[in-house]
Amino acid sequence: MNRRVAYAVAVAAVVLILGAVLSPGFASWPGLRAVLIVASFTGFVAAGQMLVVLVGGIDLSIPWVLNAAAIVLTTTGLGLADRLPLALALAVGAGLLAGLVNGLGVAWLGVPAVVMTLGMNGVLQGLTLGVSQGLTCGDCGHYAPQPLRDLFAGTVPAALLVWLGAALFVTVLLTLTTFGRRVYATGANPRAAYLSGVGVKGVTVALYTLSGGFAALAGIMLVGYGGQASLGLGDPYLFESIAAVVVGGVSILGGRGDYLGVVAGSLTLVAVTTVLRAQQVPEYGRLMIYGLVILAILFAYGRERAHD
Amino acid sequence: MTVVATGVGRAFGGVQALRDASFAARPGEIHALAGENGAGKSTLIKVLCGAIRADTGTVTVEGRIATAFQELSLLPDLTVAENLLLAAPPRGRLGLVRRGRLADEAALVLSRYGATGVDPRSPARDLAVSQKQVVELVRVLAMEPDVVFLDEPTAALAEREVDWLAGHMRRLRDAGACVIFTSHRWREIERLADRVTVFRNGTDVATRERLTEEEAITLMTGRTLGATYPDISGIVPGENALTVSGLTSGRLREVSFELRRGEILGVGGLAGQGQRDLFLTLFGAGKPTAGGLSAGGSRARAVRQPRDAIRAGIAYVPEDRKAEGLLLHLSIRDNVALATLARRSRAGFIRQRAEKAAVSGIAAKLDIGAGRSTAQAAGTLSGGNQQKAVMARWLLTDADVFLLYDVTRGVDAATKHDIYHLIADLARDGKAILFYSSETEEIAGLCHRVLVLREGRIVSELRGPVGDAETIVAASIREPADA
Numbered sequence: 148m149n150r151r152v153a154y155a156v157a158v159a160a161v162v163l164i165l166g167a168v169l170s171p172g173f174a175s176w177p178g179l180r181a182v183l184i185v186a187s188f189t190g191f192v193a194a195g196q197m198l199v200v201l202v203g204g205i206d207l208s209i210p211w212v213l214n215a216a217a218i219v220l221t222t223t224g225l226g227l228a229d230r231l232p233l234a235l236a237l238a239v240g241a242g243l244l245a246g247l248v249n250g251l252g253v254a255w256l257g258v259p260a261v262v263m264t265l266g267m268n269g270v271l272q273g274l275t276l277g278v279s280q281g282l283t284c285g286d287c288g289h290y291a292p293q294p295l296r297d298l299f300a301g302t303v304p305a306a307l308l309v310w311l312g313a314a315l316f317v318t319v320l321l322t323l324t325t326f327g328r329r330v331y332a333t334g335a336n337p338r339a340a341y342l343s344g345v346g347v348k349g350v351t352v353a354l355y356t357l358s359g360g361f362a363a364l365a366g367i368m369l370v371g372y373g374g375q376a377s378l379g380l381g382d383p384y385l386f387e388s389i390a391a392v393v394v395g396g397v398s399i400l401g402g403r404g405d406y407l408g409v410v411a412g413s414l415t416l417v418a419v420t421t422v423l424r425a426q427q428v429p430e431y432g433r434l435m436i437y438g439l440v441i442l443a444i445l446f447a448y449g450r451e452r453a454h455d
Numbered sequence: 456m457t458v459v460a461t462g463v464g465r466a467f468g469g470v471q472a473l474r475d476a477s478f479a480a481r482p483g484e485i486h487a488l489a490g491e492n493g494a495g496k497s498t499l500i501k502v503l504c505g506a507i508r509a510d511t512g513t514v515t516v517e518g519r520i521a522t523a524f525q526e527l528s529l530l531p532d533l534t535v536a537e538n539l540l541l542a543a544p545p546r547g548r549l550g551l552v553r554r555g556r557l558a559d560e561a562a563l564v565l566s567r568y569g570a571t572g573v574d575p576r577s578p579a580r581d582l583a584v585s586q587k588q589v590v591e592l593v594r595v596l597a598m599e600p601d602v603v604f605l606d607e608p609t610a611a612l613a614e615r616e617v618d619w620l621a622g623h624m625r626r627l628r629d630a631g632a633c634v635i636f637t638s639h640r641w642r643e644i645e646r647l648a649d650r651v652t653v654f655r656n657g658t659d660v661a662t663r664e665r666l667t668e669e670e671a672i673t674l675m676t677g678r679t680l681g682a683t684y685p686d687i688s689g690i691v692p693g694e695n696a697l698t699v700s701g702l703t704s705g706r707l708r709e710v711s712f713e714l715r716r717g718e719i720l721g722v723g724g725l726a727g728q729g730q731r732d733l734f735l736t737l738f739g740a741g742k743p744t745a746g747g748l749s750a751g752g753s754r755a756r757a758v759r760q761p762r763d764a765i766r767a768g769i770a771y772v773p774e775d776r777k778a779e780g781l782l783l784h785l786s787i788r789d790n791v792a793l794a795t796l797a798r799r800s801r802a803g804f805i806r807q808r809a810e811k812a813a814v815s816g817i818a819a820k821l822d823i824g825a826g827r828s829t830a831q832a833a834g835t836l837s838g839g840n841q842q843k844a845v846m847a848r849w850l851l852t853d854a855d856v857f858l859l860y861d862v863t864r865g866v867d868a869a870t871k872h873d874i875y876h877l878i879a880d881l882a883r884d885g886k887a888i889l890f891y892s893s894e895t896e897e898i899a900g901l902c903h904r905v906l907v908l909r910e911g912r913i914v915s916e917l918r919g920p921v922g923d924a925e926t927i928v929a930a931s932i933r934e935p936a937d938a
Binding site for chain 2 (some may be wrong): 323328329332338340341343402
């Protein structure tokens with residue numbers, strides 16, 4: 148485990164301990180369970196964001212890829228359990244497709260990632276609003292299918308196992324496979340990677356595609372958690388995904404970072420919000436403190452990096 | 456004394472780059488700093504010119520200072536003119552930069568210092584490495600400094616440009632300036648320096664007015680080396696490994712030749728005559744507009760990208776290991792394994808044990824980083840060891856054809872020696888080697904045959920070990936381009 152990841156984990160631990168001291172009930176399992184579930188949504192989008200950041204890219208289309216997938220799920224699933232497999236496939240497929248187009252635009256057409264993914268975000272927003280006519284629940288058949296809601300029931304909700312599975316997938320992919328090596332090589336020095344036979348463009352396309360898939364997964368899980376899809380569901384997750392990645396010790400320039408750090412980053416963000424809410428800090432104060440805490444963490448990282 | 460450093464120490468992370476180093480230079484002398492990579496020369500220069508602080512010791516420098524760092528510091532997206540006049544651009548009445556006059560003023564500066572052949576309007580990124588270095592040097596010279604630090608100023612320069620620089624260094628000295636430079640080419644130190652200070656392991660070991668190469672190498676390394684170039688007369692080239700016909704690409708014009716197994720074929724000529732285009736195109740990283748190549752006797756699959764070239768048994772070791780070779784903050788192991796990942800994998804998963812064995816085997820064979828763990832970042836290695844790590848990556852591919860492009864650039868004497876012997880061993884094993892070096896002497900000493908390029912064409916082919924660089928240089932400039 149490298150130093151930056153250790154740092155991210157330490158920060159998460161400090162924030163969680165602080166939370167336990169400040170607000171009673173935070174340290175109990177129901178309290179932690181709530182934090183973990185909310186952190187898992189950030190964890191999913193941040194997994195995708197991290198993958199593209201590792202090659203020096205960025206995915207700004209996450210909010211509406213997430214939202215589009217959620218809408219696809221509810222409108223094709225119609226709240227019926229037997230339609231769930233089809234609805235899941237369509238929702239994930241939509242996310243992967245959006246990511247694929249992002250990747251092709253960035254890698255083959257040479258469109259800057261910021262422009263390409265921001266454009267995709269706008270296109271999907273328009274498309275989703277147009278197709279859904281602004282209505283997410285024309286009738287009550289559009290609610291989330293029951294099996295999806297059941298993911299969040301129980302002492303140890305299955306949703307957390309989904310997160311664990313995603314974490315294992317990303318970690319194994321990055322550390323044990325040739326693909327993972329090529330990802331880090333591309334992020335560290337694309338020219339040298341290319342001259343060593345790495346298919347830099349193919350790697351880039353694959354990562355954006357995966358990011359789209361992870362955004363869709365987050366959308367699906369949010370539908371299960373909230374019971375339905377709403378417009379604007381994904382809006383908080385652009386900032387959250389980037390913040391979790393950066394607080395998690397991933398270099399925004401590419402080539403450095405891993406998912407354990409991003410998990411710690413996601414927990415940190417959610418724990419800070421939860422603690423502030425428990426302290427009954429008004430909304431405007433929460434936003435300010437939240438922002439300041441992230442800046443403080445990054446400032447500390449910056450100091451630490453200077454000693455590398 | 457214009458420049459005095461006493462008891463200087465400086466560490467980076469855990470690495471002690473300078474320890475109790477002392478140095479003094481006076482006005483009106485050219486003073487060379489000699490030593491292997493990692494001996495502390497560059498760090499000393501950075502401390503002396505104020506780019507970094509010393510942890511311990513004192514430093515005094517009197518007069519106007521100008522420095523050309525080893526890492527070229529031109530801004531790639533600005534033009535030559537903008538780079539040259541960055542500090543003091545021509546200004547109009549309101550203090551605004553007069554852009555219209557930039558190019559003219561820059562042209563004036565360039566011609567005043569005799570740097571012809573550089574277009575002040577072209578972006579710095581489009582220049583060849585040698586031209587960038589010339590611009591960097593003109594920028595330094597134009598300050599008319601009292602104290603000049605030149606860190607490896609000739610590493611990227613061809614013979615003719617070295618002469619040009621030597622003239623300026625002497626002129627500055629005769630005008631009373633103190634000129635301090637580093638070089639890995641002993642001939643230049645011998646030719647130019649009034650005094651030499653030798654560094655080893657972060658400290659000064661001797662300052663002399665006269666020093667032979669053998670003495671210097673002994674001082675630098677603490678050991679003595681055998682004959683400089685390995686004897687290749689016993690290696691007899693075999694069957695064809697690579698056939699190039701009518702290749703046209705970038706600056707290259709209809710280049711045809713054959714490269715045989717066991718042969719070390721040199722590519723000579725002045726800098727920037729298409730050598731780089733030749734190497735990159737053969738490796739699939741440049742697009743040919745005409746002609747082509749076939750590897751292994753039969754027409755190889757079209758080589759459209761480096762991946763295809765690697766599959767066809769071609770390896771390319773680049774000149775600029777930081778830009779094109781290494782992933783500096785990734786581990787030595789990641790770096791060495793990169794070109795052969797798929798060979799040690801099952802269903803996309805890396806066979807960790809096989810990889811570890813392969814990497815530590817080759818690292819031990821090449822003596823990379825003196826037994827250091829291969830889990831450490833490649834950036835912690837000294838320059839010579841970094842170059843060895845890049846060589847190791849390509850040795851693992853077990854390619855038939857090795858394209859070695861200026862692989863000894865900026866590498867210390869001991870590592871150069873190791874690399875020469877490595878190349879001879881490859882030839883002995885039946886590998887075909889295409890070799891380019893910015894030091895023509897290396898081509899002369901190491902190759903069975905030399906192709907001389909001029910304006911993208913082969914203008915001459917010299918057979919047998921050429922022996923002396925002068926023959927190659929003469930061939931480079933003698934014949935007219937359209938002959």
